[in-house]
Amino acid sequence: MLKYTFKGVGGGNDFQWCFSQVKGAIDEDVAEADIISTVEFNYSGDLLATGDKGGRVVIFQREQESKNRPHSRGEYNVYSTFQSHEPEFDYLKSLEIEEKINKIRWLPQQNAAHSLLSTNDKTIKLWKISQRDKRAEGYNLKDEDGRLRDPFRITSLRVPVLLPMDRMVEASPRRIFANAHTYHINSISVNSDHETYLSADDLRVNLWHLEITDRSFNIVDIKPANMEELTEVITAAECHPHQCNVFVYSSSKGTIRLCDMRAAALCDRQSKFFEEPEDPSSRSFFSEIISSISDVKFSHSGRYMMTRDYLSVKVWDLNMENRPVETYQVHEYLRSKLCSLYENDCIFDKFECCWNGSDSAIMTGSYNNFFRMFDRNTRRDITLEASRENSKPRAILKARKVSTGGKRKKDEISVDSLDFNKKILHTAWHPKENVIAVAATNNLYIFQDKIN
Amino acid sequence: MFPKGTKRKFSDSGDEPAAGGEDVNQPSSVAVRMLSSYSLQRQSLLDMSLIKLQLCHMLVEPNLCRSVLIANTVRQIQEEMTQDGTWQIMTQALSAANAAAQCSADRLVATEVLCRQTEATQGEQVLKPFPAVGSEGCPAEEEEEVVVEEEGEGGVTMSTVSPQAPTSYLPGTFGMDPCWEEENGEDEEEDEDSEECGSGSEEGDSDRLVGDSRTAEQVFGTFEIKNPAPSPDPALEELFSDVDASYYDLDTVLTGMQSAPKMGPYDLLESLSSHGPSTLSSSTSCRSDLNELDHIMEIIVGS
Numbered sequence: 115m116l117k118y119t120f121k122g123v124g125g126g127n128d129f130q131w132c133f134s135q136v137k138g139a140i141d142e143d144v145a146e147a148d149i150i151s152t153v154e155f156n157y158s159g160d161l162l163a164t165g166d167k168g169g170r171v172v173i174f175q176r177e178q179e180s181k182n183r184p185h186s187r188g189e190y191n192v193y194s195t196f197q198s199h200e201p202e203f204d205y206l207k208s209l210e211i212e213e214k215i216n217k218i219r220w221l222p223q224q225n226a227a228h229s230l231l232s233t234n235d236k237t238i239k240l241w242k243i244s245q246r247d248k249r250a251e252g253y254n255l256k257d258e259d260g261r262l263r264d265p266f267r268i269t270s271l272r273v274p275v276l277l278p279m280d281r282m283v284e285a286s287p288r289r290i291f292a293n294a295h296t297y298h299i300n301s302i303s304v305n306s307d308h309e310t311y312l313s314a315d316d317l318r319v320n321l322w323h324l325e326i327t328d329r330s331f332n333i334v335d336i337k338p339a340n341m342e343e344l345t346e347v348i349t350a351a352e353c354h355p356h357q358c359n360v361f362v363y364s365s366s367k368g369t370i371r372l373c374d375m376r377a378a379a380l381c382d383r384q385s386k387f388f389e390e391p392e393d394p395s396s397r398s399f400f401s402e403i404i405s406s407i408s409d410v411k412f413s414h415s416g417r418y419m420m421t422r423d424y425l426s427v428k429v430w431d432l433n434m435e436n437r438p439v440e441t442y443q444v445h446e447y448l449r450s451k452l453c454s455l456y457e458n459d460c461i462f463d464k465f466e467c468c469w470n471g472s473d474s475a476i477m478t479g480s481y482n483n484f485f486r487m488f489d490r491n492t493r494r495d496i497t498l499e500a501s502r503e504n505s506k507p508r509a510i511l512k513a514r515k516v517s518t519g520g521k522r523k524k525d526e527i528s529v530d531s532l533d534f535n536k537k538i539l540h541t542a543w544h545p546k547e548n549v550i551a552v553a554a555t556n557n558l559y560i561f562q563d564k565i566n
Numbered sequence: 567m568f569p570k571g572t573k574r575k576f577s578d579s580g581d582e583p584a585a586g587g588e589d590v591n592q593p594s595s596v597a598v599r600m601l602s603s604y605s606l607q608r609q610s611l612l613d614m615s616l617i618k619l620q621l622c623h624m625l626v627e628p629n630l631c632r633s634v635l636i637a638n639t640v641r642q643i644q645e646e647m648t649q650d651g652t653w654q655i656m657t658q659a660l661s662a663a664n665a666a667a668q669c670s671a672d673r674l675v676a677t678e679v680l681c682r683q684t685e686a687t688q689g690e691q692v693l694k695p696f697p698a699v700g701s702e703g704c705p706a707e708e709e710e711e712v713v714v715e716e717e718g719e720g721g722v723t724m725s726t727v728s729p730q731a732p733t734s735y736l737p738g739t740f741g742m743d744p745c746w747e748e749e750n751g752e753d754e755e756e757d758e759d760s761e762e763c764g765s766g767s768e769e770g771d772s773d774r775l776v777g778d779s780r781t782a783e784q785v786f787g788t789f790e791i792k793n794p795a796p797s798p799d800p801a802l803e804e805l806f807s808d809v810d811a812s813y814y815d816l817d818t819v820l821t822g823m824q825s826a827p828k829m830g831p832y833d834l835l836e837s838l839s840s841h842g843p844s845t846l847s848s849s850t851s852c853r854s855d856l857n858e859l860d861h862i863m864e865i866i867v868g869s
Contacts, residue, residue: 208861210626235627297630316630345638347631366631399611399642403635453607457614462632 130564131511138557150553156220159544162190162551165215169199171232194243196285199234211236217302235298240289247281250274294320294330301351307358314351333381349407356416368405388430390437400452408464413473422467427478442488445480447518447529460534470543479538483554500552500559615640
């Protein structure tokens with residue numbers, strides 16, 4: 115199943131990342147609508163979906179490995195593009211509803227078609243993507259251009275034959291789950307029962323059945339009776355990968371609550387409460403803001419979960435609530451710059467994180483188009499960059515380093531030279547192989563491990 | 567008049583050596599003593615946070631998580647300032663400034679009082695020379711700048727607070743944020759106080775300064791211990807009894823309906839604040855509720 119071993123993170127002899135592909139426009143002027151807002155592999159890894167600020171979804175499909183070109187291990191090419199969400203206007207509040215795709219989650223494949231859920235701030239849609247590469251010819255009741263034949267003129271019976279045609283991929287919205295969220299949806303997560311899924315906004319978590327669009331169960335509600343007392347919001351939620359009754363949600367105060375849906379209809383009382391006690395020596399006015407969790411992901415095994423806050427990634431054992439089992443610093447050098455980052459709003463950036471297929475490594479993004487990977491076994495880490503300069507085919511990615519001290523070594527970049535507009539918020543790891551997708555503003559980079 | 571008085575004071579302190587020493591107490595040294603760099607940083611962080619909260623009014627609904635985090639930061643700063651007494655000082659400073667604003671004759675007194683160093687007299691209506699107060703009205707006056715400069719982009723320093731000041735809106739003279747000015751522009755007409763002060767003053771600056779004091783009050787006022795939102799007009803209540811008010815609460819506040827005037831930024835702060843009684847008079851809130859309701863009626867009627 116999981117056929118590889120993930121040996122060296124730090125550019126060791128065993129393992130290296132190399133450039134594979136980049137998708138997206140090259141020019142400096144980035145159209146706002148083209149900014150990628152979510153990236154997700156499907157269960158097999160053959161499909162890679164991206165959503166952007168313009169409400170579009172682009173799905174890439176991996177080409178079959180060809181014997182002619184053994185070095186290029188299946189490239190990803192555009193499979194389907196469709197407009198998932200359109201901008202809307204809420205007349206009651208005189209507000210625009212952005213069409214930006216906040217999250218895409220694939221559904222397990224049940225037939226030849228593929229299905230995914232995509233959501234903007236208010237509405238979730240289930241899209242079915244199907245392809246046709248054959249067409250039938252020789253109908254009895256209609257002729258070739260589709261017109262019905264006069265029944266009296268039909269004198270013989272024949273069996274239609276299937277002939278190949280150019281592949282046609284079409285996406286159609288099969289379900290629209292609307293009007294269930296007053297606040298902005300930040301997460302959707304498909305349950306392991308493959309029948310239900312949850313959606314979370316700033317104050318509530320709802321449970322849906324995939325087939326039913328006019329009803330949704332509210333399972334978490336943290337809206338206070340008096341909104342003046344609001345001090346905490348929900349930032350992310352996810353279903354457990356195996357236990358369909360368990361889910362977690364994270365908060366802006368750096369806490370995670372694990373809930374069991376069997377306990378009560380409204381899961382306001384958590385089964386487990388994960389919070390790391392604050393280090394009093396590092397307390398500042400920004401402590402709460404940087405503790406706010408921007409993403410939570412269960413490991414594939416279901417035994418651990420990972421949370422991302424502004425400066426670090428933490429791995430939690432579900433059996434231990436009082437502190438994480440592992441903490442990885444993503445860009446600790448930013449701690450002394452928090453005031454500036456607060457001023458330019460970068461401190462509110464929501465970085466995501468992801469596990470590799472075997473849960474032995476984790477990845478998350480940073481600024482200057484850097485992204486970081488941590489090997490949980492060797493405790494080695496590496497910083498890589500997604501840039502056009504390193505974009506020659508199969509070019510090996512060089513480790514990058516940010517210099518924190520006074521002396522900047524050659525090839526290092528100083529903290530003040532970092533480009534905070536180039537942020538990598540969304541990354542995804544192939545469920546089975548060492549292939550990663552990294553979204554850098556409007557470009558999607560695909561890297562894979564070097565084939566020796 | 568106010569800033570002019572201040573200016574004179576500062577320049578006088580250079581020219582005339584302190585005689586009685588009662589009011590020429592080197593404001594600069596006082597300021598330096600008072601304003602450690604930590605306080606300055608904290609003040610500037612507070613100002614920045616308040617500006618961020620007020621810039622929430624765009625076409626798209628603002629990010630609730632961000633607003634909550636900023637509001638929590640402001641609350642944290644306020645709590646700390648309350649604990650170390652800085653908050654009370656500012657409160658007194660503004661109340662005196664506002665008292666001074668009522669009558670031109672008192673202004674000079676207030677000025678002197680303001681410049682007097684008074685760590686020991688916090689209980690009285692005596693004020694510390696918060697530089698921001700001076701800087702607000704006198705952007706061009708560089709002499710005071712020993713403290714003013716350190717304030718950084720102190721446009722919204724809001725160093726003065728008055729729990730008793732009548733409700734008023736931003737005069738919008740900060741020149742900081744256009745949409746902010748826009749939003750509160752129309753309220754200038756309603757602002758009787760500024761006119762009152764204006765008539766008595768000889769300097770345009772003083773209006774601004776006093777106005778700024780009130781702005782400060784406006785902003786800080788919402789963080790005073792205050793009541794929850796005052797009860798709306800019963801007639802309106804009846805009219806909209808079947809409208810789900812909770813739906814509009816924070817949402818409306820956060821979004822600041824475009825054409826509804828001045829469901830302003832301070833309402834946002836108010837609703838996010840966890841403190842008690844409001845310093846805004848209930849007529850203000852009713853006024854904004856009315857405007858909001860007008861807007862809703864317009865939509866419903868389709869006018």
